[in-house]
């Protein structure tokens with residue numbers, strides 16, 4: 001098999017489109033998973049079983065079923081119930097939801113790692129519960145979770161090709177499209193392979209900068 | 217056993233006894249099977265400085281934590297400044313708790329806030345002071361504890377002794393009637409202890425704040441207390457002015473304890 005540089009050149013227009021989609025999915029998926037995960041984690045602290053229990057069941061279920069199954073479910077089953085979204089929107093929601101069940105555990109650990117003495121000092125100062133969360137507990141907890149959240153961003157990046165299964169043309173989708181038209185596989189797959197490495201390197205640099213600014 | 221601290225050295229022939237500021241009645245606390253406090257009664261009159269001494273595990277911390285509402289008794293009642301603290305609905309607890317402040321062994325400053333913010337957070341959000349008022353008060357208190365230059369520093373950058381001074385200032389910023397102090401120098405390096413104790417002596421002398429103090433520093437206890445309570449196994453074994461407890465204790469258990477800690 002010979003390496004064909006002109007195939008690389010021809011693939012680039014496809015590649016840029018795919019890269020843009022991958023980055024969008026990654027950014028929005030991270031945003032959803034970061035915020036939804038925090039919501040789950042906080043709901044788990046609501047001191048009644050009627051909240052804790054359903055949240056526990058739902059998140060456990062989502063965490064322990066494959067993302068691919070969830071993608072199919074959201075893409076093919078929800079429209080039957082009259083809830084139809086575009087493929088990229090469905091993909092972003094699915095991946096964000098799936099990863100929120102992981103980030104939730106990160107947040108929970110971060111919250112539990114705040115020493116009991118901080119809660120006690122807040123009580124001694126008579127701070128209301130909401131204020132204690134916002135001003136004392138969460139700032140300390142969030143600072144601790146940045147590295148772990150970062151790892152999930154990188155792992156989410158590697159899951160983005162699953163979105164191809166619901167017709168989203170991210171990097172792998174574009175590579176496949178190109179291959180089907182040109183019967184050339186090596187060049188597009190190599191290009192996107194390198195792109196995954198580069199994106200994940202840049203993302204980790206970005207995360208580490210963020211981490212240094214927060215963890216001080 | 218009932219110990220009314222105000223009776224022991226009240227000046228003779230005064231008006232009827234005022235309602236004590238802090239009152240525990242028949243308070244029982246269990247952890248599982250283990251009864252830590254057994255139908256404890258005691259009361260502290262406003263302005264008094266009471267020291268709790270006794271061997272490890274005798275329930276001293278538990279009493280302070282119940283007063284701060286960090287743990288709940290199993291039985292009995294606790295009243296502070298005429299307001300029921302236990303048993304009481306949450307709203308009333310919040311109101312009664314405004315009378316109480318606590319300084320912890322491990323300082324428990326908020327590491328994510330500057331020193332100044334540690335002192336203004338609760339006065340602004342709980343007492344409704346304006347930020348300017350709160351900061352003015354905070355600066356005065358930092359001057360009192362000798363840390364005026366540390367306003368903008370975050371607590372982890374301070375020495376243990378400095379952190380504990382900030383913690384004392386933070387508690388005072390809420391203007392509590394009662395200040396609870398649980399072994400506030402035991403986490404400190406030996407050379408930093410004296411400074412913190414001097415500060416507390418100063419506060420005891422110059423304010424009318426009521427103090428409940430758990431300490432292993434017997435000289436300090438002797439200096440600042442009006443009343444010393446000797447605890448053992450969740451009961452008050454002996455109570456009296458410091459001259460009596462440290463000079464001429466009546467109970468063998470007290471003598472034994474004091475000779476062990478000296």
Ligand SMILES: Nc1ncnc2c1ncn2[C@@H]1O[C@H](COP(=O)(O)OP(=O)(O)OP(=O)(O)O)[C@@H](O)[C@H]1O
Pocket residue numbers: 247252270271272273274275276277278279
């Ligand atoms: N959260 C808890 N769970 C179970 N037992 C506890 C708890 N807190 C305290 N105890 C028990 O209650 C008893 C009294 O504890 P407390 O901390 O009040 O003693 P203390 O007089 O402050 O002792 P020390 O001088 O060591 O600080 C001890 O036997 C302790 O083991």
Ligand SMILES: [Mg+2]
Pocket residue numbers: 276277278399430
């Ligand atoms: Mg103790």
